[in-house]
Amino acid sequence: MNVIAGPIETPLRGFIREFTQDRVAVVAFVVLTLIVLLALLAPWITPQDPYDLSNLVLMDARRPPGHVGSKGFTHWLGTDSQGRDLYSGILYGLRISLQVGLMAGAIAFALGASLGTLAGFAGGRTETLIMRIIDLQLSFPAILLALVLAALLGQGKWPLIAALVTAQYAYFARTAHGAASSERSKDYVEAALSTPLSSARVAFRHVLPNCMPPLIVVATVQVANSIALEATLSFLGLGMPVSEPSLGMLIANGFQYMLSGRYWISIYPGIALIVLIVAINLVGDQIRDQLNPRLKR
């Protein structure tokens, strides 16, 4: 007789177990958690609030790493062109990158997934209308869209998030639409619709959860994209204002000094940004591989 030994493994536990078997992914995940922690604790572990302009002493500008500033503490990573301690600037910049990236990603996810599921589920005119708009938007490069919107809406966190969401929700919508359309024709949906449940409830409580795997795949890509896009916009001068520099702006500010050897102003924020994005991508890669049915033996 076959006896099932031990506790039954839930899909989530199995997922986590498989995840922990890939060393690279685990390292990336740990790094990511570390970054998030640093960003969250930034106000307490940095010697300076880089957004408070009264803190900045111009005499301390462009100092190399290790220099002891006029306020008495060491600038471990040097200072930028305005006298800002880079270490503080980077940690606060990471805060912004994470905040903006995750918020924009989450809103784009919610918006796009809802629209796409609605379109795929409802069919008919609703579907055609929504998908035409989505296709229209997708036939336009995201970065240009974000660029123009950011320019028109001005600087600041929320205009930035709005621009990013507008640039990205379409990917979620298209994926959700594809998944919802194919779920729509399955038997369990027919069964659910024949009960007194409303169509909306069936769509969101029954169909949407089954569309999650491809959506999660898109999400892992888009979060990293959000952060990179935000950095690019800030680099170009759109996005966050000069007084609240994000990593992109720190890098932009330091660009002109690279040619004269003061590399740290651009390089260190750059490294921080890359580590963040690479970590997200590695974790995302592993999640994607595990969710891909065609790679299973």
Add this chain to the structure above:
Amino acid sequence: MLAFIIQRLMQAAVVMLVISALVFVGVYAVGNPIDVMIAPDVTQEIREQTIRAYGFDLPLWQQYGIFLQRLATGDFGRSFVYNMPVLDLILSRLPATLEITLSAVFGATLIGVPLGMFAGYAPHSAAAKTIMGVSVLGFSVPSFWIGLILIFVFAVNLGLLPAGGRGETVTLFGVQWSFLTANGLTHMLLPSINLALFKLALMIRLARAGTREVMLTDTVRFARAAGESEWTILRHHVLRLIAIPLVTVFGLELGSTLAFAVVTETIFSWPGVGKLIIDSISTLDRPVMVAYLMLVSLLFITINLTVDIAYAALDPRLRARKTT
């Protein structure tokens, strides 16, 4: 097939119209167009004169109508800043952008696909893991950062390549091209590489994923059972099977690369269309913004259509089905 193409062309025309309306309204509705063109201390009279001369006093939809009318004759208006016809302005800057974009795209594909196929064929080899590791960087790192590093390493430290600007040009068919001169090529190299890296990483990853999937299918097993060599399998079976998704992405990324040229041209001070749009945005040169956005949309739509046709040509299963 013809019916398919015609249908898509008509759809494209409608889409262009909608985009033109959206872009026009978006650009002209926000802010005050006149502020860019006249000094702030000008008298009220001259101000109103200028407004009337440019038609800014008309309601927005009327302005749009005039815009469309002029469009029919190929007149995109005049740049506020450069005071020359927008179309001429854009066309004069286009070759520069094309140079780096096309070289980046083709370079990335011709190098990326074989590398990716190799990585997918022998996924556990050290070489494959290295390729994938490096590709993660190319994929994740924002291109502006790579541009900075490229300048830092090659121009500042090694002094091998110029840090920016376009090189010497040669006139061919009435257009200035720089890839035909040695000096021009050295100037082209870094911006091209910068643009290419993201796409290279993408192609590598896609080719690898596709190859890995195909190598596990019965088709490859059957080919092996028939005694076909691994090279034959890769060249005839795998390549043909992964060509379809690859072509799709190639097309979509072509447009994306053109858009990303904006960043690269800024960093390398490359006088192309991308730099033009950035400058136009910061100076709020509206006619240029509108024209650029519309032309880019047109380009994207054309590319999408071409990709769809290529898709149908490559996958015989689609030819049998009815359109859409």
Add this chain to the structure above:
Amino acid sequence: MSADSNMPGRAERQFPAGPPQGKLAPPGGSAVHAVTSVGATLLLQVRHLATEFATRSGPARAVDGVSFDVHAGEIIGLVGESGSGKSVTGYSILGLIDPPGRVAAGSVKLDGQELVGMPRSRLRALRGRRIAMVFQDPMSTLNAVLKVSTQMELAMRAHGKPSKQEMRQRSLQALAKVGIPDPERRLDAYPHELSGGMRQRVAIAIAFLNNPGLVICDEPTTALDVSIQAQILVEMRTLVREAGVSLVWISHDLATVSVLASRLLVMYAGRLIEEGPTGEVLRRPHHPYTQGLIDSLPSRAAPGKDLLQIPGSTPSLTALPSGCAFKDRCAHATAVCDTAPQQTIALPRTWRCHHPLNMGAVTTAQGTR
């Protein structure tokens, strides 16, 4: 077509020292017996083949110590349910096992040449040329984006440098031989433009293109309509007779296989548990599992009565019961079945059971179909 191996004129079967020999029957008989087809050349010799797959719960032996012979012109049927290891046996013979699987032990000799451990380039020269394989689902076997003609050309170019005209000629001939009407048109078609039966015929044609001596067919008719199945069975039989090719027909469908095969091999949980001439095995099966398979055939059921089933289900390869793998489902199991039964050899029959059935008077070998 197949070179004579260095064997004495009267083909003899010998199972060399490996796992200890089981009981021999009848008493007084020697260990070496004449084989069914007298004078037939030995084409394929499989000895103690073992293939295992690395799984999270340890290595799983999909094929565990399987031995059998195939002679020129024979059709043998390899029968078993899903998970019995029959398909893996076929793949192992051709060396088509990919990691995480590997051929762990044993030998496979084709025309006397050892295939296990053979360098890949030599193995490739043999595949398609001396030994070929047909798979179950022609839609996934054939490349969907290549024309039939292209796929046939690739198979031909793998073993020579024929000219374009020659290839076209041979392709048309091959298609006609497998019973495809209007071969000219079909040659330039894509797989999805053909019906399921047509596609499988194309796959069979490709397998026969380079005149192999042995073709392994892995459930080739399972994915097809019943009426097409019957057609293809008949065509295969004619094809085999005309070309003098040997077939190893792998299937879970006892009824289909018995129509075609002159000898039956039954596998269960990776082990070869019964073997013999088809008629003999069907009339007097020795292993309870074989008896169960025969009894569960719909044609065996009395009208109006329930269909018979073997109780229980196939054990998972990573959780095999100790001793006889069938003991938990067997009505005749006793304590002695906790030790693995060895293979009893009484040619032309072999079986692996402590309590074999139908052991009455052992008749001398009669090679018939």
